Amino acid sequence: KAGVTQTPRYLIKTRGQQVTLSCSPISGHRSVSWYQQTPGQGLQFLFEYFSETQRNKGNFPGRFSGRQFSNSRSEMNVSTLELGDSALYLCASSQQPSGNTIYFGEGSWLTVV
Amino acid sequence: AQSVTQPDIHITVSEGASLELRCNYSYGATPYLFWYVQSPGQGLQLLLKYFSGDTLVQGIKGFEAEFKRSQSSFNLRKPSVHWSDAAEYFCAVGARQTGANNLFFGTGTRLTVIP
Numbered sequence: 001k002a003g004v005t006q007t008p009r010y011l012i013k014t015r016g017q018q019v020t021l022s023c024s025p026i027s028g029h030r031s032v033s034w035y036q037q038t039p040g041q042g043l044q045f046l047f048e049y050f051s052e053t054q055r056n057k058g059n060f061p062g063r064f065s066g067r068q069f070s071n072s073r074s075e076m077n078v079s080t081l082e083l084g085d086s087a088l089y090l091c092a093s094s095q096q097p098s099g100n101t102i103y104f105g106e107g108s109w110l111t112v113v
Numbered sequence: 114a115q116s117v118t119q120p121d122i123h124i125t126v127s128e129g130a131s132l133e134l135r136c137n138y139s140y141g142a143t144p145y146l147f148w149y150v151q152s153p154g155q156g157l158q159l160l161l162k163y164f165s166g167d168t169l170v171q172g173i174k175g176f177e178a179e180f181k182r183s184q185s186s187f188n189l190r191k192p193s194v195h196w197s198d199a200a201e202y203f204c205a206v207g208a209r210q211t212g213a214n215n216l217f218f219g220t221g222t223r224l225t226v227i228p
Contacts, residue, residue, distance in 0.1 A: 006156075033215060042218060042220050043218035044218075048214045055214070056214065094214060101159060102207070102216060104149070104157040106155060
């Protein structure tokens with residue numbers, strides 16, 4: 001069974017641009033969540049989706065958004081990029097929204113210059 | 114609100130020595146507890162988890178962890194460390210009551226293994 005797949009793995013963007021990251025969960029998993037990892041702030045929860053609905057959101061500005069499709073695949077978007085958005089963005093999936101094991105992908109490395 | 118403390122930022126052990134990584138959490142009830150490992154440039158790999166039942170849980174790669182409610186701890190142990198265990202280890206807490214799937218992570222412990 002394939003794991004959580006994230007694309008692209010690496011990307012470089014310029015300040016002010018926007019970026020879209022994609023995540024394909026493990027087959028059969030319907031809950032997808034996103035995390036940002038930086039050296040200064042560590043691992044922080046961004047948001048969680050289940051059945052195409054955002055169920056939970058972390059403390060991030062509105063520039064960070066996401067969505068989930070009917071096939072459970074998810075995308076996150078960051079608009080008006082800032083240097084501080086440079087981070088590893090991790091996607092995780094689980095079968096249900098609670099009480100299940102959460103599996104992570106390899107992440108998307110975003111560098112903002 | 115939930116929080117997780119990993120008091121050791123960096124630990125160095127000799128290959129073959131035993132290992133214990135500490136994790137303390139703050140939560141109003143019994144949380145879901147996880148340990149993940151991250152190698153440089155990689156994502157997070159699940160080592161083990163505690164949801165309920167036996168407080169001593171076994172994981173992959175010979176790791177185990179013990180949930181101690183009275184101490185709000187979930188320490189990770191391994192009896193004999195291998196050089197390939199060098200990585201960063203994260204303890205995480207999930208909320209049980211809210212039904213939310215978001216995890217709160219500790220700041221991580223970086224493990225160095227010397228030959």
